[in-house]
Amino acid sequence: MIMDASYDKFLPQGVPAWQMPYWESLRRHSVEVQRCDSCAAFRYVPKEICAHCHSRSATWTPIDGSGKIYTYTVVRRAPTLAYQAQAPYAIVHVTMREGFRMIGSTTGTELDAIRIGLPVKVAYHDATPEWTLLEFTAHD
Numbered sequence: 001m002i003m004d005a006s007y008d009k010f011l012p013q014g015v016p017a018w019q020m021p022y023w024e025s026l027r028r029h030s031v032e033v034q035r036c037d038s039c040a041a042f043r044y045v046p047k048e049i050c051a052h053c054h055s056r057s058a059t060w061t062p063i064d065g066s067g068k069i070y071t072y073t074v075v076r077r078a079p080t081l082a083y084q085a086q087a088p089y090a091i092v093h094v095t096m097r098e099g100f101r102m103i104g105s106t107t108g109t110e111l112d113a114i115r116i117g118l119p120v121k122v123a124y125h126d127a128t129p130e131w132t133l134l135e136f137t138a139h140d
Contacts, residue, residue, distance in 0.1 A: 007127045008082040019046045021060040026132040029124045031065055033100070034058040042100040065122035066139060067096040072114055090114045092136050102134065109138040 015023060025032035034043035038055035042063075049056055072092040078084040090106045092114065106114060107123050121139035126132050 007131075009080070009127070011127060011131050018048070022046055023131070025060065025062075026124060026134055027126075027130075029132070030062055031122050031134065032060040032062050035061040042096075042098055044100050044102055064097045067094040067102070067120060067136075069093070069114065069116055069118045069120060069136075070095045070101055071116060074111065074114075092120065094120055094136055104134045104136050107135040107137050109136075113138060 012023065021032060022034075034046050035041070035058060036043060036050040036053060036055055037057035037059055039050060039053040041050055041052040042061075043050060043058055050058070070093045072090050074088050074090050075083070076088045078087045078089075083089075088111060090109075090111060091103065092106055093101055093103050095101050104122075106120075107125065109118075109120075119139050120136040123135040123137040124132050125135050
């Protein structure tokens with residue numbers, strides 16, 4: 001991760017070309033993840049080989065974007081001053097409707113409201129013109 005002069009938090013760096021469809025989908029505000037062409041398992045984070053059937057073949061597939069918090073942590077002591085200005089904040093591990101899990105920070109949700117099982121949906125943070133980051137917000 002690097003920092004961009006226009007954005008004072010970490011941004012992706014050295015992302016392989018085969019993983020860029022994920023980041024491009026975030027920029028379009030329509031998250032897509034790999035789905036194995038052989039066994040239909042979702043691959044998140046992107047992988048070259050399916051962990052279930054070892055196939056190399058996958059298609060970038062739109063997902064619903066909703067899920068429930070599986071677990072979370074509250075960050076009170078952040079890694080940099082830019083993040084510390086936001087502290088305390090939550091990082092959530094979400095079981096997506098499709099069955100796999102994703103990790104992201106939260107936005108628009110009070111810290112006291114975050115709990116295991118809370119319904120959430122994907123939100124998009126346009127950090128720079130080049131990078132959009134995945135976040136989650138509470139959802140009924």
